[in-house]
Amino acid sequence: MPHSDSPAPESASFPDLPPSPALSSSSFCxxxxxxxxxxxxxxxxxxxxxxxxxxxxxxxxxxxxxxxxxxxxxxxxxxxxxxxxxxxxxxxxxxxxxxxxxxxxxxxxxxxxxxxxxxxxxxxxxxxxxxxxxxxxxxxxxxxxxxxxxxxGKTLKELWTDLSLEETIRLAFQLRGMLRIMHQKTNDCIGSCYSLKCRTYYLESELGLPRACKAEEIGKVVNFWSNYEGLPKICWVKKSVEEHERACAIGPVSLDCPAVFTHHDLAPRNMIVDPKGDLWLVDWDYAGWYPAYFDRASMDHFMLQFGEWSSNDRLRWDIFCSIATESKWEEQAKAVNTMLSWMACTSGNHRIPCVQAGVTLRDPQFSSRME
Known part of the structure; x- marks a missing residue:
């Protein structure tokens, strides 16, 4: 397997970076x-x-x-x-x-x-x-x-409650530069970087997407669940296939949004600030080719785990996310997280409408279960 031992890139490599004064060394004991x-x-x-x-x-x-x-x-x-x-x-x-x-x-x-x-x-x-x-x-x-x-260094999770607004903004601009570079890299299909398997935790295991499908398909899934309403069984029984297909086409997500290189798990625990004040991204397990709004959605996915954050800490996180993503994808990210909530509270039998709407199963073996 090839590997890289090239020196780490300097902050000057990234656009839109404000000056990077080092954080206090006492923060890194x-x-x-x-x-x-x-x-x-x-x-x-x-x-x-x-x-x-x-x-x-x-x-x-x-x-x-x-x-x-x-x-x-x-x-x-x-x-x-x-x-x-x-x-x-x-x-x-x-x-x-x-x-x-x-x-x-x-x-x-x-x-x-x-x-x-x-x-x-x-x-x-x-x-x-x-x-x-x-x-x-x-x-x-x-x-x-x-x-x-x-x-x-320390993870952003460890540092967050002690960061000033100035440090928050400076780190957000560093992430913004990295995301801008990553999102310029596109691919014809969605999925992980080697296998093109759709590993996103936003789609449960049995009703995921087929390997190497187009970005349009994942957009259909997000729109479908955004239009989901009421009790699942009532909804899918009363709607025709055509109505389900319209639910996939109309919603917060544009179906022509390209698949770009995403980290896909931008929680504070996966960002490290070194003693010089430079931000590093770790844990690339879920990285791959997905619409850019999945990176924005991942920045909110962890929030339920951080009840100890004050209202000011949460406000600074909102500012951090907005700067890092250039105030894009707010509505789409909310739709992705809403989709996850619906999937978590519905059983497999209630996912039949998603199949009727044209979203295929990742593995053919599951087809018989949904017929």
């Missing part, structure tokens, strides 16, 4: 690019230092693939063992040396994530570089370890 608490990071640091001589970047580079796989496996076991009796944090993402982290993937997800990360780097987006790709080909264990550059 604890750092993590894996969304774990300072206490867990401290324990993790202690673990990887004590387990093996491979506690430096050069030592990691010298290990063979098999040696590195063994080291990572032992480290994960050690971390899990140290968490007995407590809530066990997911160990998919762990720091393995001073300068590297690794994340484990299944076979198909790994290929899509690698393709997304490498495309983002190619475009000049500030993304941690891939150092090593370890592939597992055993019959019962197919997948990847993606070893990436460790970005010192």
């Amino acid at each position: 604890s750092s993590s690019s894996s969304s774990i608490s300072p206490e867990q990071q401290s324990q993790l640091d202690k673990n990887f230092t004590n387990m093996s001589p491979a506690n430096s970047d050069e030592a990691i580079k010298r290990l063979t693939d098999d040696e590195l796989k063994s080291f990572i496996s032992d480290l994960r076991d050690h971390i899990r063992g140290s968490q007995k009796g407590h809530y066990q944090k997911c160990t998919r993402v762990i720091r393995i040396s001073q300068g590297y982290v690794t994340k484990s993937y299944g076979e198909n997800w790994g290929k899509d994530a690698i393709a997304g990360i490498e495309l983002a780097r190619e475009l000049g987006v500030r993304v941690p570089a891939i150092e090593r790709i370890l592939e597992y080909n055993e019959i019962d264990d197919k997948g990847f370890e993606i070893v990436q550059q460790y970005v010192p």
Whole structure:
């Protein structure tokens, strides 16, 4: 697998960036690019230092693939063992040396994530570089370890309640520059970067879209659910196929909106601010080719998890999102999140109207269930 070790892009690469004064160094007394608490990071640091001589970047580079796989496996076991009796944090993402982290993937997800990360780097987006790709080909264990550059700093989630309005605006302009570059890259079909499989969490597993379909199809789905009303069974029984088709064509989403390169999970936990004040994007698992409004929708998707935010924190997030997306896609993003709400509260049998409206099933095996 090819990988990139080119230097990280500088902020000067992006348009519309205001000056970037570094944040106070006191904001970065604890750092993590894996969304774990300072206490867990401290324990993790202690673990990887004590387990093996491979506690430096050069030592990691010298290990063979098999040696590195063994080291990572032992480290994960050690971390899990140290968490007995407590809530066990997911160990998919762990720091393995001073300068590297690794994340484990299944076979198909790994290929899509690698393709997304490498495309983002190619475009000049500030993304941690891939150092090593370890592939597992055993019959019962197919997948990847993606070893990436460790970005010192804190996630935007950790920093948010302490950020000033000025810092909020400055970081928003950095994200705006990255999104502008990404959204200029288009594709004929929607889906993940390697497989073209529609992995968006906005479409549930059994009634997703077929692989490599057109952006028009996902627009039809959004419009359909935007026009959904009342109890599902009453709606679909009383409407004709033609009425359902009209519901797909008319709505908040334009059917000619192109498929562009999106991150697709722009929650604060997936943005890291380094000690210089530069914003980095991590966790490209859902990246792929989708209409740009899916990036805007993803910035609201996490909000229910953040009840501790004050009204001022939420207002600053609205400002951040508006600047980053150039005040675009507000209505479309709301429609996407509304679609997710409808899908979450309706059973599979009530999705028949979506099929009648011309939205095909992702897998033919499900067709018989809907006839």
